[in-house]
Amino acid sequence: MKAKIIHEKCTMCQACLDLEVCPKGAIDTVPLLKITCQTPCNRGTCFSGFAFDIDKNLCDGCGTCLKVCPQNAIILIEEKIPERRGGKSNATLRV
Numbered sequence: 001m002k003a004k005i006i007h008e009k010c011t012m013c014q015a016c017l018d019l020e021v022c023p024k025g026a027i028d029t030v031p032l033l034k035i036t037c038q039t040p041c042n043r044g045t046c047f048s049g050f051a052f053d054i055d056k057n058l059c060d061g062c063g064t065c066l067k068v069c070p071q072n073a074i075i076l077i078e079e080k081i082p083e084r085r086g087g088k089s090n091a092t093l094r095v
C-alpha cells in the first residue's frame with residue numbers, strides 16, 4: 001500500500017508536512033506541473049504554483065499521515081505491480 005493525496009480535497013494546510021508525521025520524509029511540496037487533477041480546482045491550489053505530494057518510492061504505507069489530514073485528502077492505495085511483457089522467457093533450460 002502507498003499513500004496518495006487527493007489534490008482536489010487538499011487545502012494545503014501543511015499538517016502532513018510536519019517532520020514528525022512521516023517517518024520516511026515522503027511528503028513534500030512539488031511544482032504544480034507534476035500534478036494532474038481530475039476536476040477543476042476549487043481550493044485555489046492552482047494559483048500557488050505548488051502542491052503537496054507523496055513520493056511513492058519512499059512511502060511504506062504506514063498510514064500515519066491519513067490520521068493528521070483534516071480534509072481526509074490522503075488515502076492508501078494498492079501498489080500496481082508491473083506486468084511482464086511477453087510472458088515467456090528467452091532463456092534456454094538446460095537439464
Ligand code: SF4
Pocket residue numbers: 002003021022023024025026027054058059060061062063064065066
Ligand atoms: S503512509 Fe506513512 S510513509 Fe507513507 S507518506 Fe504517509 S506517513 Fe509517510
Ligand code: SF4
Pocket residue numbers: 005009010011012013014015016017052068069070071072073074
Ligand atoms: S494535511 Fe491534508 S489538507 Fe493538509 S496539506 Fe496535507 S493533504 Fe493537504
